[in-house]
Amino acid sequence: MRLRIFTEPQQGASYDDLLAVAQATETLGFDAFFRSDHYLAMGDHVSGLPGPTDAWTTLAGLARETESIRLGTLVSSVTYRPPGVLAIQVAQVDQMSGGRVELGLGTGWFEQEHLAYGIPFPAKRFGMLEEQLEVITGLWGTPVGETYSFSGGHYTLVDSPALPKPSQARVPVIVGGGGAKRTPAMAARFATEFNLPFPDFADIPAKFAGVRAACEAVGRDPQELVYSTALIAVAGADEAAFTRRAAAVGRERAELREHGIAGTTGEVVDRLGALAADGVECVYLQIMDLADLDHLDFIAREVVPQLD
Incomplete structure (x- = not known):
């Protein structure tokens, strides 16, 4: 099982805060550093200071200040950037990082941040997501020297040179969500990874089965996809350490144990083992206290060695 560090900078983090977490992620041997793509803090008692950072600007900087970890979004919203612009941004950051x-791309859901920054928030966005996935993968897949055109209900591209190209032959594309039909169908068509964000544990096997069925329906081998989930992580060597970290992020211990990767070392190892048994191949550990780098060190030192 791969473990990735997943951050929520809109809750209050500077670029330097994120750099420290990303460099710790790399030094400690985690697979990747991911961040959300939001512009407004969530929660009545969260200031969000010093203010939002842009996801792809952040990742461009980290591309030059890290060497080995994967970098990405979980997830970028289709409402923020036209697909042609996003394709250029991602390709450039991929070049900057050496591939x-x-x-990660999704429909977006947080209307208030759109209102706060003057970003249009259409009521129907699944069609936008489907077209963006088709356009972005189409631009990257167009051979050099040829052009790409697209005409859809939301976007039109005419004779695009489809440049620049990413360094990778295929940039991994993550599609996720809990929908029963449209999301699995889009994952089957366009994704390299399907992600379940913050699911009820009991729902995971059925959700993954739905994606596998969607793959089979379009003639794709379901094993080509990576199956992942994102869950809050709050862990400690003992109950006192766990209690302290739970309080630091404003969450109740019982609720964390019910819905997250939480508790003492044995509890965390057991939860990850149960997720693996349900078919989870990769877990995005949502880390809410970005100042607590010892938390990452604890997970890397005490939890990771016990995973198969």
């Missing part, structure tokens, strides 16, 4: 970028 370490992954793109």
